[in-house]
Amino acid sequence: QSALTQPASVSGSPGQPITISCTGTSRDVGGYNYVSWYQQHPGKAPKLIIYDVSNRPSGVSNRFSGSKSGNTASLTISGLQAEDEADYYCSSYTTTSTSLFGGGTKLTVL
Amino acid sequence: EVQLVQSGTEVKKPGESLKISCEGSEYSFTSYFIGWVRQMPGKGLEWMGIISPGSSDIRYSPSFQGQVTISADESISTAYLQWDSLKASDTAMYYCARRPTASSRWALWGQGTLVTVSS
Numbered sequence: 001q002s003a004l005t006q007p008a009s010v011s012g013s014p015g016q017p018i019t020i021s022c023t024g025t026s027r028d029v030g031g032y033n034y035v036s037w038y039q040q041h042p043g044k045a046p047k048l049i050i051y052d053v054s055n056r057p058s059g060v061s062n063r064f065s066g067s068k069s070g071n072t073a074s075l076t077i078s079g080l081q082a083e084d085e086a087d088y089y090c091s092s093y094t095t096t097s098t099s100l101f102g103g104g105t106k107l108t109v110l
Numbered sequence: 111e112v113q114l115v116q117s118g119t120e121v122k123k124p125g126e127s128l129k130i131s132c133e134g135s136e137y138s139f140t141s142y143f144i145g146w147v148r149q150m151p152g153k154g155l156e157w158m159g160i161i162s163p164g165s166s167d168i169r170y171s172p173s174f175q176g177q178v179t180i181s182a183d184e185s186i187s188t189a190y191l192q193w194d195s196l197k198a199s200d201t202a203m204y205y206c207a208r209r210p211t212a213s214s215r216w217a218l219w220g221q222g223t224l225v226t227v228s229s
Contacts, residue, residue: 001172003154034214038155045205045222046147046155051215089155093214097160097169099145104154 004029004090004102011108012080020105022073022090028100030071034093037066037075041086050075085109112136114206114220121226122196129192130223132206139187140164142208145216146180146191150202161189163211196227
């Protein structure tokens, strides 16, 4: 069971949009609408920002959005802000009734 | 306040046993799944396993099957992660989190328990 595939790093300037991809297989991302995304700042616990592919928990900025096509899910952050600089992880439910994370993406705000 | 409170930092020697805890407060503990996540120093997040409401079903990720034991005591709203014989490679931060059924909404996380295994 390999980790979902994410780019190791992405960067963007304040105000610009960025997208982080998360590629799995039909046994995880492609098979269920149970993809979630997490933001983690250094030394902090992960924070849920998207669940069930495209739903935002209350209190999370509407600059964050999620989508899925086939075996690839995506997180888009519109209008980058300095505080968005963090590590981002996707996660998916799998056919073994467990969950799987992506390797993580380090977002740098230039 | 609804929260998951984890037990404190542990420093252990290789070969020792350990049981860390995750206590839920101000919510119905048996209405949610609890998952455990490992984060090794400078590395990414890894799901270890998930225990269902009422502890009727426990699923381990393949990498952790046979390496750890997940359990819960609903009477005190507490989940556990246990090792029989620690290795240096178990050094990591461990998080618990909860989600409702039929969802990927792991919205509530514990503060983490740092486990250091060193001779």
